Amino acid sequence: MKYQTPSTSKEAAVLIQGERGQAFVLAGGTDLMVRMKGRFVEPDLLVDIKQIPAMQSIKKLATGFRIGAAVSAAEMGENTSLKKTWPGVVESANLIGSDQIQNRCTIAGNLCNASPAADAVPALIAAGAKVNVVGPQRRRTVAVEKVITGPGTTSLRKGEVVEAITLPKRPPKSGDAYLRFTPRSEMDIAVVGAGVSLTLDSNLVIKSARVALGAVAPTPLLVPAAAQAIVGTKLNKAALNLLAQACCAACNPIDDKRGTIEFRTEVAGVLAQRAAKMAYQRARGK
Template identity: 50%
Template sequence: MAVVAYNAPQSVEEAIDLLATLSATSAATSAATSSATSAATSLATSTTRARLMAGGTDLIIQTKSQSTEPVLVVDLKHIAEMMSCDLGAAGLSLGPSMCCAEFTAQAGVRDVYPGLVEAADLIGSTQVQGRASIGGNLCNSSPAADTIPALIAVGAQCLIVSAKGERTVAVEDFVTGVGRNCLQPGELLKRILIHRPAAGSRDAYLRFIPRTEMDIAVAGAGVSVTLDQQGICTAARVAIGAVAPTALLVAQAAAALVGTRLDEAAVAAAGAAAAAAASPITDRRGTADYRRQIVAVLVKRATNIAKQRAQASL
């Protein structure tokens, strides 16, 4: 890919108009893309593909690869609505292009969604966090994305807009494959919506990397648990990353936790269920067997952290 043109719409409407005028004739291979026609923009040629850019930490690297396919970059950081973050009584409404460093510094989010903040805090270096966004992490749809399991654990929803209107998709249904998601040509991820957790409900995210920083997750686990006053787990969501083509919501792992006091046996069972659900690959970052073992450990440890937080929130 080679960036041949750049456009920075100032509003969601302008972005949608731009995307709508780009022909949807060639099905995009990456979901955050559309085909551009020369009519759409004087900058682009008929073979130019549009790529939506938030932080650009993945996109700019991808455009440096050898392929010379021309690309129109649509920069989504000039749209105020996509850069804001609102935490209210109902929950969180997050502009997908807000950079992780800004998100993690937002008042209150660390108390309410500690696991999601942990995940956003883990993406790359301080420098990368100054650019990379949760929406970008989601739309890049890497199996190893840190925020995706964390978003699934807290039941996040994607608010998607296009010229045709709006629709809402759960994060676990948003990503459809390695680097693929359900965004259709002309569509835009406008907001990420998360309900406010009740008292007794909190999340945690852990990932495993060989170093302490700067690596891509070998495996990741986002866990959210809800405890009643007696300390019984009444609800749980367990999501795992980097162990399958997409992050997985593991119902069997949650089932192992619900109804228990999150004792050692229950937590170990949740870990085992997560390992069983994983279908990891072997690559330069870890073997399939190793990933399977590690994801069980991460689910166990993340559950214990979430449990402590949930207890503290009661």
């Protein structure tokens, strides 16, 4: 197995494209190394992206935030500006694994691992995040919800590497939240995850919203019907009920070792309601 530490994104992309065997990007490694340990993958090439300057930092830009692909979830939690603007996104990243995992794992890795249960992904989808992808020839930008195509598969082509994830500029009176259900208080994979991001008008009526769910379908879901249920409301009980109904209707989960169809479907509605309430309170500045 070869191990390379390129210093630019393009170099990384070229290395991966040039590899005839199995090539993997190594960011935090918290998923990849587990798969290697279990011999589910046996890479011929690992491209460690942690020495690429463009991937190493969180930047606050006029257009929003740019989070480098090699930035750990812990670093996101330590960035007060990011945390203040996108508390739900940061919470979702900070729910991934233990402190030990937090210091290594990245949201780009969480996305590219393409698990239906990835914690950061519903929060990113709700936030309207975009992914900056670098290929050997060209760069492109793609909406985060377009990346995962199925369990373990993405729309990225061979040689394409995620360089950064961007979050849009936040209008005033905006808030987001992410909640997940796990049997234990820590260290579990989400049985259900729900992310909500919303913006209020001056009368505290929800002007726009995005709702996303995790672990209830082959891919994390954007649920426009759920957003519609609460837009134009002050999140009254009726709106919340419609939100839950829309979320439950969007669920297409499986029975597995982590949960049942019935349980996931019901709890998706509950968590979406709670996340919406949290996001709403945050948008009000509370």
